[in-house]
Amino acid sequence: MTESPTLVCVGNLTVDEAVSPTGERVESVGGDALFAALAARVAGGHPVLLAPLGTDAPPALLAAIRLTGTDPESLPSRDLPLIRNVIRYDDVGGRVWELVRGEEHFEALSVSPADVPAEALTAAGVLLSAMALRPQLELAAWLRTRTAATIFFDPQEDYVAGHQAALTDAVRACDVFLPSEIEATALAGTADLEAAAAAFLDLGPRVVVVKRAEAGCLVATREHPVPVVVPTDVVAPVDSTGAGDAFCGAFAVEYLRSGDANAAARIGAATARIAVGGPGVSALLAAVDASSGVPR
Template identity: 35%
Template sequence: MSGRFLSIGECMVELSQAGDSLLRKGFAGDTLNTAWYARACLTKDWRVDYFTALGDEAMSDEMAAFFDKNNIGTQFVRRIRGKAPGLYMISLRDGERSFSYWRDSSAARQLADDPDQLRNAIEASDIIYFSGITLAILSADAAAGLLAEVRRAKAAGKLVAFDPNIRPRLWSSYEAMHATITEGARSSVMVMPSFDDEAMHFGDASVEDTIHRYKSLGAKSVIVKNGAAGALVDCDGKSATIPAVPVEKPVDTTSAGDSFNGAFLARYVETKDASEAARFAAGIAARVICEHGALIAWDKLGLPAA
């Protein structure tokens, strides 16, 4: 099977812990992380593209070269004069992370400002992936335009996947956050939330409540990530609880959910078996949290040799 996977969002410069008070520079961001792990897990017949906006300075050039080097397509990357990527730093304590951000003038805030390019990219793709963070960094008009395009893709039978990835600090108000994330889910075929976010910000009392709420909005499939409790999969008319893969001592949980999403989508489009895809994705996520940083080398994922 072959196709085209399009991930839409913001890639940032990442500073992560490297020991002895040193920091390691990398590139990451929730939707780029998912594209990275989808690329690792998909067959070579699949193309993986990243839709974002970069600036016209050296760091943007380096980021675009990083995409190219790792077979993540840059055909739909906009370059904006006078702009630069955002930056964030990870602070770790006992494997749990906190973040400091510098992203207010990030070029990616304008990623959806060219509606023709956005439509062309989505029309050229078979899987379209975006997140609540993608929506949060855009202007209200640009977010509405993106949602209109993914609704068109959903109506055309494409697999539109959405992770609400709720980050209140990025939103102007709770009301705007709730309304826009709800529209993101309504515009998608598959919603891939994390239960702790949904419980905290939407008041869901159980994983089943999260599934019911998103399916009532029109999502055909809901895959709820629930940390050490595993994942609850409601897909293709079937429901199953998939256990997490135990990890004795996590090193860095930065990309646990993003890697799960990328691995799940990669395996699901090949097998059409959501439970098997979730088991596979749980194994990938377990390996990812045993390493520092959001993007770990593909040879550490335990994948069969190509």
């Protein structure tokens, strides 16, 4: 097998507290960039993590960053504490996020163009995970004119409403658009996912993947614009935090390697199933540590 192309996983690093419906609390390290980079490793890729590091990074987070293949000392630093989230789950699997230190702090701990090292611009792919809205949109536009990398764009459902025009510009700037079903319908203004995928392809991406959790995903490409349903095996999650980020990281690795969006979706789904098998990034850490791969 040829060496896997480099994927830069851009996003945030966090400490997350999950609260179960019974009130049980479990704290773990995480962040979309960490989930994506670990998933990329599980899928056999060569990720580079890019996310600002706060002043209070616990040893568990530093160890997890090293396991992705990135030296924490190489990351941009902020003279601020880390992002902290409280995620409250209900009895039917729904969840509500609380950003403990607020939106301004979240934005300050997101990646800006000044944080991007020159070598990142020579990578085969760049995955823009869901940071604060302004930095993510700024990076999408900035990268498009400075790199030939395949740009993967993963939005966040909390900021779609009221920002459709700006997000449409970001979709134009990416090569692979990876919204959830909620994000796709909100941005396209229709519950018809086939119509939504067609509208996104018309904006310029080569590939659109609509993530639908346990229902799998829809994959549409310029060559095959009618969406293909890629199913997934349903599992009972221990913690669903980061599943979408893990999907995107593994998807990006396989797509860069093979150019096959459907195969990439299968690898993404298989890696997401690993991710939900433990609290936080613990299941992905175990998979990387054991050199476990994704079934092909």
